[in-house]
Amino acid sequence: xxxxxxxxxxxxxxxxxxxxxxxxTVRFPHTAILYLRHTRNTPDxxxxxxxxxxxxxxxxxxxxxxxxYDAKELFRKTLLFLIPFHLFVYKKHFDE
Numbered sequence: 001x002x003x004x005x006x007x008x009x010x011x012x013x014x015x016x017x018x019x020x021x022x023x024x025t026v027r028f029p030h031t032a033i034l035y036l037r038h039t040r041n042t043p044d045x046x047x048x049x050x051x052x053x054x055x056x057x058x059x060x061x062x063x064x065x066x067x068x069y070d071a072k073e074l075f076r077k078t079l080l081f082l083i084p085f086h087l088f089v090y091k092k093h094f095d096e
Contacts, residue, residue: 001033001046002046002048002061005031005033005046005048005061006048008031009028009029009031009048010028012028012029013026013027013028013029014026028059031061032061032062032063032064033046033061033062033063033064034064034066035063035064035065035066035067036066036067036085036088037066037067037088037091038063038065038067038068042063042065043063044062044063045060045061045062045063046060046061046063047059047060047061048061066082066085066086066088067088067089069082069086070089071083071086074086
Protein backbone atom coordinates (compact mmCIF):
# COMPACT_ATOMS: atom_id res chain seq x y z
CA UNK A 1 0.00 0.00 0.00
CA UNK A 2 2.80 2.43 0.84
CA UNK A 3 4.40 1.83 -2.54
CA UNK A 4 1.17 2.79 -4.28
CA UNK A 5 0.76 5.89 -2.07
CA UNK A 6 4.33 6.93 -2.85
CA UNK A 7 3.72 6.47 -6.59
CA UNK A 8 0.55 8.60 -6.45
CA UNK A 9 2.21 11.30 -4.35
CA UNK A 10 5.24 11.41 -6.65
CA UNK A 11 3.09 11.74 -9.76
CA UNK A 12 1.04 14.54 -8.21
CA UNK A 13 4.24 16.30 -7.13
CA UNK A 14 5.75 15.98 -10.61
CA UNK A 15 2.57 17.15 -12.33
CA UNK A 16 2.61 20.37 -10.31
CA UNK A 17 6.40 20.72 -10.20
CA UNK A 18 8.16 23.81 -11.46
CA UNK A 19 11.58 24.23 -12.99
CA UNK A 20 13.38 27.51 -12.35
CA UNK A 21 16.89 27.68 -13.71
CA UNK A 22 18.63 24.49 -12.67
CA UNK A 23 16.17 23.63 -9.89
CA UNK A 24 13.10 21.40 -9.97
CA THR A 25 10.75 22.14 -7.07
CA VAL A 26 8.06 19.59 -6.25
CA ARG A 27 5.48 19.73 -3.50
CA PHE A 28 4.18 16.43 -2.18
CA PRO A 29 0.47 16.43 -1.33
CA HIS A 30 -1.06 15.89 2.08
CA THR A 31 -2.17 12.31 1.75
CA ALA A 32 -3.79 9.69 3.95
CA ILE A 33 -4.78 6.04 3.84
CA LEU A 34 -8.43 5.21 4.45
CA TYR A 35 -9.24 1.87 6.06
CA LEU A 36 -12.88 0.81 5.77
CA ARG A 37 -12.25 -1.93 8.34
CA HIS A 38 -9.41 -2.22 10.79
CA THR A 39 -8.08 -4.31 13.65
CA ARG A 40 -6.18 -3.33 16.75
CA ASN A 41 -2.97 -3.98 14.77
CA THR A 42 -3.81 -1.31 12.20
CA PRO A 43 -1.37 1.57 12.74
CA ASP A 44 -2.40 5.19 13.18
CA UNK A 45 0.24 6.26 10.66
CA UNK A 46 2.70 4.79 8.19
CA UNK A 47 6.07 6.25 7.24
CA UNK A 48 7.67 6.77 3.87
CA UNK A 49 11.45 7.22 4.09
CA UNK A 50 13.56 8.24 1.11
CA UNK A 51 17.32 7.85 1.15
CA UNK A 52 18.84 10.59 -0.99
CA UNK A 53 22.49 11.37 -1.71
CA UNK A 54 22.59 14.11 0.96
CA UNK A 55 20.80 12.15 3.70
CA UNK A 56 17.25 11.01 4.15
CA UNK A 57 13.76 12.42 4.09
CA UNK A 58 10.76 10.83 5.76
CA UNK A 59 7.13 11.72 6.19
CA UNK A 60 4.20 10.16 7.97
CA UNK A 61 1.05 9.15 6.16
CA UNK A 62 -1.92 9.25 8.55
CA UNK A 63 -4.29 6.28 8.62
CA UNK A 64 -7.98 7.15 8.84
CA UNK A 65 -10.22 4.40 10.18
CA UNK A 66 -13.86 4.64 9.09
CA UNK A 67 -15.03 2.51 11.99
CA UNK A 68 -13.66 5.14 14.40
CA TYR A 69 -16.19 7.73 13.20
CA ASP A 70 -19.76 7.72 14.45
CA ALA A 71 -22.65 8.62 12.12
CA LYS A 72 -23.01 12.15 13.52
CA GLU A 73 -19.33 12.85 12.89
CA LEU A 74 -19.61 11.63 9.28
CA PHE A 75 -22.46 14.11 8.71
CA ARG A 76 -20.73 16.95 10.59
CA LYS A 77 -17.53 16.52 8.56
CA THR A 78 -19.57 16.03 5.34
CA LEU A 79 -17.99 12.62 4.77
CA LEU A 80 -21.27 11.41 3.29
CA PHE A 81 -19.58 9.02 0.85
CA LEU A 82 -18.49 6.96 3.89
CA ILE A 83 -22.00 6.40 5.25
CA PRO A 84 -22.50 3.02 3.51
CA PHE A 85 -19.33 1.75 5.18
CA HIS A 86 -20.54 2.78 8.63
CA LEU A 87 -22.36 -0.56 8.63
CA PHE A 88 -19.00 -2.26 9.40
CA VAL A 89 -19.14 -0.74 12.89
CA TYR A 90 -22.05 -3.06 13.68
CA LYS A 91 -20.55 -6.20 12.12
CA LYS A 92 -19.95 -7.85 15.50
CA HIS A 93 -23.71 -7.64 16.18
CA PHE A 94 -24.80 -9.28 12.91
CA ASP A 95 -25.36 -12.69 14.48
CA GLU A 96 -27.80 -11.14 16.93
